Amino acid sequence: QSALTQPASVSGSPGQSITISCTGTSSDVGSYNLVSWYQQHPGKAPKLIVYDVNKRPSGVSNRFSASKSGNTASLTISGLQAEDEADYYCCSYADSSSSYVIFGGGTKLTVL
Amino acid sequence: EVQLVESGGGLVQPGGSLRLSCATSGFILSSYEMNWVRQAPGKGLEWVSYLSGGGGIKYYTDSVQGRFTISRENAKNSVYLQMNSLRVEDTAIYYCARSHHPAYCSGGNCWAFDIWGQGTMVTVSS
Numbered sequence: 001q002s003a004l005t006q007p008a009s010v011s012g013s014p015g016q017s018i019t020i021s022c023t024g025t026s027s028d029v030g031s032y033n034l035v036s037w038y039q040q041h042p043g044k045a046p047k048l049i050v051y052d053v054n055k056r057p058s059g060v061s062n063r064f065s066a067s068k069s070g071n072t073a074s075l076t077i078s079g080l081q082a083e084d085e086a087d088y089y090c091c092s093y094a095d096s097s098s099s100y101v102i103f104g105g106g107t108k109l110t111v112l
Numbered sequence: 113e114v115q116l117v118e119s120g121g122g123l124v125q126p127g128g129s130l131r132l133s134c135a136t137s138g139f140i141l142s143s144y145e146m147n148w149v150r151q152a153p154g155k156g157l158e159w160v161s162y163l164s165g166g167g168g169i170k171y172y173t174d175s176v177q178g179r180f181t182i183s184r185e186n187a188k189n190s191v192y193l194q195m196n197s198l199r200v201e202d203t204a205i206y207y208c209a210r211s212h213h214p215a216y217c218s219g220g221n222c223w224a225f226d227i228w229g230q231g232t233m234v235t236v237s238s
Binding site: 052093098100101102105 | 147149156157158159162171173174207212216217218219222223224225226228229230231
């Protein structure tokens with residue numbers, strides 16, 4: 001099972017909004033509302049920011065929102081702040097013989 | 113404070129073994145499913161293994177099936193990953209990660225990881 005497809009990098013200026021896409025297949029993203037997103041700062045552990053496609057854990061800013069359409073999930077960050085600069089990974093449950101969970105390759109967000 | 117602390121990483125030769133430990137605190141371990149996720153140097157995240165709260169259900173990604181074994185001792189608040197027949201490609205930071213409680217998920221297990229440890233580095237090299 002291949003990794004979910006994310007853009008390698010995105011960028012935006014403070015205050016702007018950006019969207020990161022995550023494309024899978026009908027065996028993962030397209031079939032299950034079990035998409036999650038993680039933020040990872042350099043040298044740190046990942047942090048859960050979205051689960052069940054569009055739910056935010058307690059304490060996560062409402063500047064983070066997410067959705068899904070077909071085989072593609074999306075994460076939107078509004079009102080970009082310097083501290084949002086990090087790597088972002090999508091993740092999905094997968095009906096696969098090789099793995100139950102598949103991550104995206106990661107997207108480096110640069111705040112200009 | 114909810115916390116996960118991994119230990120047991122190190123340098124090992126190809127074909128060797130290591131046992132990783134994950135010490136948990138701040139929550140009732142038996143109420144949560146647990147996972148191991150790894151990250152090769154400069155690369156993305158890769159889910160490795162899952163273990164149910166009672167320890168009876170285990171899942172592995174294909175590349176470690178038959179070589180790695182996940183286990184838990186709820187009374188000791190610990191989760192383990194026994195890694196045998198290690199390969200160069202197993203080199204990575206290994207994170208212990210707690211599954212988000214099913215009560216928050218629409219359909220039970222939402223396969224999301226809400227608490228992560230700081231990771232322990234495993235290097236497989238001759």
